[in-house]
Amino acid sequence: MQPAPFTLRPPRPGDIGWVIERHGALYAEEYGFNAQFEALVAQVAGAFLARHDQARERCWIAEGDGQRLGSVFLVRKTDDIGKLRLLIVDPSARGLGVGKALVQTCIDFARAAGYRRLTLWTNDILLAARGIYQAAGFTLIASAPHSDFGPAMVGEDWELDLN
Numbered sequence: 001m002q003p004a005p006f007t008l009r010p011p012r013p014g015d016i017g018w019v020i021e022r023h024g025a026l027y028a029e030e031y032g033f034n035a036q037f038e039a040l041v042a043q044v045a046g047a048f049l050a051r052h053d054q055a056r057e058r059c060w061i062a063e064g065d066g067q068r069l070g071s072v073f074l075v076r077k078t079d080d081i082g083k084l085r086l087l088i089v090d091p092s093a094r095g096l097g098v099g100k101a102l103v104q105t106c107i108d109f110a111r112a113a114g115y116r117r118l119t120l121w122t123n124d125i126l127l128a129a130r131g132i133y134q135a136a137g138f139t140l141i142a143s144a145p146h147s148d149f150g151p152a153m154v155g156e157d158w159e160l161d162l163n
Contacts, residue, residue: 005096006064008105011071015061016045019071023088027149031125034150044085048073056082056113060105062089062098069093072102074110074118082115087129099132107136111162118162124154133158 024038062070070089077083084106089099110118122129138158146155
C-alpha cells in the first residue's frame with residue numbers, strides 16, 4: 001500500500017504567516033486580488049491565533065514531503081454555527097484530494113464540537129473550492145456582487161446542516 005501523499009496536522013509556529021502569505025500571493029497571481037484580500041486573511045488568521053477556543057475552533061495544515069500544501073480553519077460564529085474559513089490548496093498539491101480532506105476534517109470536527117450548522121463565504125470565480133463545498137453537501141443560500149478585492153465578482157454564502 002502506498003503512503004498518503006499528505007497528512008493534516010495542527011499549525012506550528014510560522015504556519016499562520018504562511019497561510020497569510022500564500023493567500024495574498026496566490027490570489028493576486030491567479031485572480032488579480034488586491035492587498036485588501038490579504039488584509040482580510042491576516043485579520044481572520046491573526047484573530048484565530050490570538051484567541052481561538054481549542055475545544056471548538058481549529059486550523060489544519062496539509063503537509064507532504066515537509067512542504068505546506070494547504071490549510072483550512074473552523075471558527076465559532078455562534079454556539080450552534082461554525083464557520084469554515086481560509087481554505088487554500090497550493091497549486092503543487094492540486095488533484096491530490098487535499099481540499100476535500102481539509103473540508104471533510106473541518107465538517108467532522110464541527111459535528112464533534114457540537115455545531116448544528118456550518119457556513120462559509122466564497123466567491124463565484126473560485127470554481128474548485130465551490131466544487132468541493134458542493135460535493136461535501138453545502139448549499140448556496142445567498143449571493144451578491146462586489147469588488148472588495150479589485151475585480152468584479154459575486155460573493156456567495158454557503159451552508160451545511162450538520163444534523
